């Protein structure tokens with residue numbers, strides 16, 4: 001796996017084909033190495049004001065294994081069910097019990113989904129009123145033509161155990177010029193709107209400059225109103241930053257200048273935390289505000305990357321946290337601000353990981369700055385963090401197929 005990852009950074013095609021044939025997906029940013037960049041600086045990692053937290057990652061459901069899990073969530077439906085998204089295009093459902101011995105197939109759209117490398121069924125979010133309307137939303141990639149699809153499915157009843165793939169209603173699609181950097185997270189904010197992360201379209205260095213192009217779907221956080229029919233099967237929230245603009249900016253845009261926002265979450269204060277995968281040098285954590293420009297490809301984290309042809313006069317917002325590749329870290333996986341009961345030391349901290357190194361950290365926000373501490377040295381190939389209805393936190397280990405949780409060491 002480690003070898004694949006390092007190949008993945010240097011040899012895009014080889015790594016992806018290897019990953020596809022081995023069944024091991026690479027959710028990494030893959031790009032040709034550049035040698036002309038100066039060394040990057042990460043903020044001082046001294047964990048001031050924080051005491052050591054020693055945890056280990058353990059298998060949350062020892063009897064269950066999933067195929068390349070990339071999402072863990074629940075439906076807020078009063079049941080104890082949880083859902084795991086498998087990258088190839090299947091959603092599994094099971095009772096949230098550590099002794100659970102089988103997981104049913106909730107939805108199987110493997111025949112619609114193109115998967116492998118960074119493609120696949122990448123996101124799942126249940127409508128806030130799922131119990132009443134049975135709606136849930138997914139984000140997946142397809143081929144012929146290669147696109148991202150954001151669509152809705154409908155459960156015939158809230159408690160239904162299997163969903164008819166024919167219930168799909170597409171909200172929108174957009175082209176993917178390259179196979180990598182697909183973002184793919186979908187989640188609802190407390191405002192009731194659906195947030196969608198999109199990557200910059202892929203390749204390396206954002207050759208189409210999609211991140212800064214406000215007429216493109218790519219390199220963005222989108223926000224739409226799924227309860228409106230203004231645009232067919234969704235609408236534009238009244239306070240979206242480009243609503244009604246005459247400059248050709250996409251009205252769906254909430255924020256932009258992202259490279260590959262790989263996993264995002266809201267905290268209890270309503271802050272949107274995004275892990276944005278870096279190019280060759282720096283991984284970043286952003287707190288994303290409405291209308292914000294997070295810099296890519298002009299900057300990689302807080303360092304210059306490619307300012308050529310940039311006519312933007314925007315203020316570029318630096319990450320709240322960033323880290324370099326110096327210690328074998330390669331690709332950030334955004335996490336969640338912990339609000340559960342089982343790990344009191346983590347409460348209020350943003351827990352995230354590096355997919356390649358397996359390190360897990362807890363970041364303590366201090367205004368616009370942060371302190372960070374390592375809490376697990378090697379948890380696995382962490383592709384996503386999720387929560388159950390009690391707000392306990394789980395980690396998806398793509399390689400082992402296990403769902404992990406953190407416990408005292």
Ligand SMILES: [Ca+2]
Pocket residue numbers: 257258276284294295296299300301317319
């Ligand atoms: Ca950035």
